Amino acid sequence: MRVLVRRCCGRLPAGGGAGRRPSPQWRALAGLGGCPGGEDGRGARVRERPPWRVLFFGTDQFAREALRALHAARENKEEELIDKLEVVTVPSPSPRGLPVKQYAVQSQLPVYEWPDVGSGEYDVGVVASFGRLLSEALILKFPYGILNVHPSCLPRWRGPAPIIHTVLHGDTVTGVTIMQIRPKRFDVGPILKQETVPVPPKSTAKELEAVLSRLGANMLISVLKNLPESLSNRRQQPTEGVTHAPKISAGTSCIKWEEQTSEQIFRLYRAIGNIIPLQTLWMDNTIKLLDLVEVNSSVLTDPKLTGQAVIPGSVIYHKHSQKLLVCCKDGWIGVRSVMLKKTLTATDFYNGYLHPWYQKNSQAQPGQCRFQTLRLPTKKQKKKLLLCNSALSS
Secondary structure, eight states: OOOOOOOOOSSOOGGGTTTOOOOHHHHHHTTOOOOTTOBOTTSOBOOSSSSEEEEEEEOSHHHHHHHHHHHHHHHOTTTOOEEEEEEEEOOOSSTTOOHHHHHHHHTTOOEEETTOOOSOOOSEEEEESOOSOOOHHHHTTSTTOEEEEESSOTTTTBSSOHHHHHHHTTOSEEEEEEEEOOSSSSSOSOEEEEEEEEOOTTOOHHHHHHHHHHHHHHHHHHHHHTHHHHHHTOBOOOSSSOOBOOOOOGGGGBOOTTTOOHHHHHHHHHHHTTTSOEEEEETTEEEEEEEEEOOOHHHHTOHHHHSSOOOTTBEEEETTTTEEEEEOSSSEEEEEEEESSSEEEHHHHIIIIIHHHHHHTTTOOGGGSBOBOOOOOOHHHHHHHHHHHHHHHO
């Protein structure tokens, strides 16, 4: 299918220039919504009201909830909000595919794998956690443009990991924004609807995702019920308060004992612990900390902790609570289980590693037996290492 791509430069001419009205694609790109009763670039008539033909782009659990709401609306024949619903997702190493694909297959919805977007006629596109930039040519295919369900109060936390950064930075308020996609840049388009919610104390990113996914799904349905009006009442994002939420790398999971407070470490654990276990170094071995817990005041009065000088990273086994206690910048964190060669409880780690070490080093101070910051190689260092290995093998 050939698509005529034109770039929108400057102001749209009044009345469409020489007696022509701007096409709905031009209007969608400018954030003006569809052109009721007009013709789109492929000769199909633009719908002025529901039911809409929707192409959905998504991948993860957050996106799955939005897709579920769209499918429920399509199945509700009394309301007649969604006429057609098809799905685009991205390739996955798992045979079952990502959550969006799993739901689409289960619900017998047509599924396309990016960059295939099908060839059907649609009124509006919907994106949720898709992680791919959409071209101007693709956006122009939709008379009402493409909407994005984004789990933050834009312009705060633009980017692919807004929920993680909300938890990581200790935000007390977050929300969901329904916005209109613009080409070439993530999360900069005009806002159609935005709602805020408090962040539950000590919630994990996974728990917060569940809250925001339900909110976002409900907001999306609300916008689609009044789509032309929502588009006409859009507002541009504020220029102040912009923050970015980049993808999380493996290096983010490396605890810096001398630099991070116990609160910062717990935020990190709640933000990414279910995706990437927090990591540290013990006696030249990488160790993953699987189950972190707060240390209560009664444990902190133990003479082992108060009767001697300790430094960040120092690790002590607390027999009564069966936890490893690790010193950080301003206090202690508790660890119930770790992974070295296999998953070990704190007691197992003490019996198999800590206690034998102290037996061999009976005169050692606790500060000598400690966790240290794991320094993962950067991309440049990895590239140099690959080049060196290649030179050695040639």
